[in-house]
Amino acid sequence: MNAKAAGLELTEPIIHDELVERCKRGDSRGFAELYNKYSKAMYNTSLRIVNHTGDAEDVLQEAFVDAFRSLEDFHHKSTFGAWLKRIVINKSINQLRKRKMDLIDIEKTNVGHLPEEDSLDEKEVQMKVEDIKKAVRLLPNGYRTVLTLYLFEGYDQEEIAEILGVTHATVRTQYMRAKQKLLLYIKQGELS
Incomplete structure (x- = not known):
């Protein structure tokens, strides 16, 4: 790994933390930046689980609404992306449960x-x-x-x-x- 790539890795969490902190202060541009940064990856995560574009879009929107409402509960114990991904996965599974996913115990x-x-x-x-x-x-x-x-x-x-x-x-x-x-x-x- 070159020094430039290593430097980016070291600064990336700080940038993300600053974005989250800006959102916690009510900065609407910060919300837009977080959404733009994570929406594609979170949509793809949901789509792999629910296998339906409309459901994945719904999950994505609900997950961001919940995440933004709960930002005060995010204390940087993980990355914002990991925290958001957990929300997306849980919402995707709940969406499948609504469709009566067939898991046999x-x-x-x-x-x-x-x-x-x-x-x-x-x-x-x-x-x-x-x-x-x-x-x-x-x-x-x-x-x-x-x-x-x-x-x-x-x-x-x-x-x-x-x-x-x-x-x-x-x-x-x-x-x-x-x-x-x-x-x-x-x-x-x-x-x-």
Whole structure:
């Protein structure tokens, strides 16, 4: 990493903190700057979870309204972006719950374990990024949500279980099934 890049990293949190402080003082330009800085990334985070542009737009607006109303609760224990992302993820999951997302609690069923399905050689499957995105969009809500939170948002399975209000076993099962179904879509070429 060069010195210039290192210097930018060191000053970036200070800039963000100053923006937040300006917003706390009621600076309307600060609100606009924060929105412009984070809206695209937060929209994409929501879209990966809810898989619907209108719902992602609604989540984005609600998340910013809540964040701006709750700025006094933000005490810089994390970055503003991480704090806002948590709001967006929670609102996205709530949006899915409104649509009755299908997450089956494995401990409330009589299923002892997953049936062995045809194993797919992951190394055989070479895809472009767009094909993978298409395949992820085809997944059922529950599978897509767990896969997105785990792979793209960086949450571990215990955190996902807590966020979704299900057991760790359910998250593990949903993730394994999502991965199998994703690989099946890719292998069968069902991406149109």
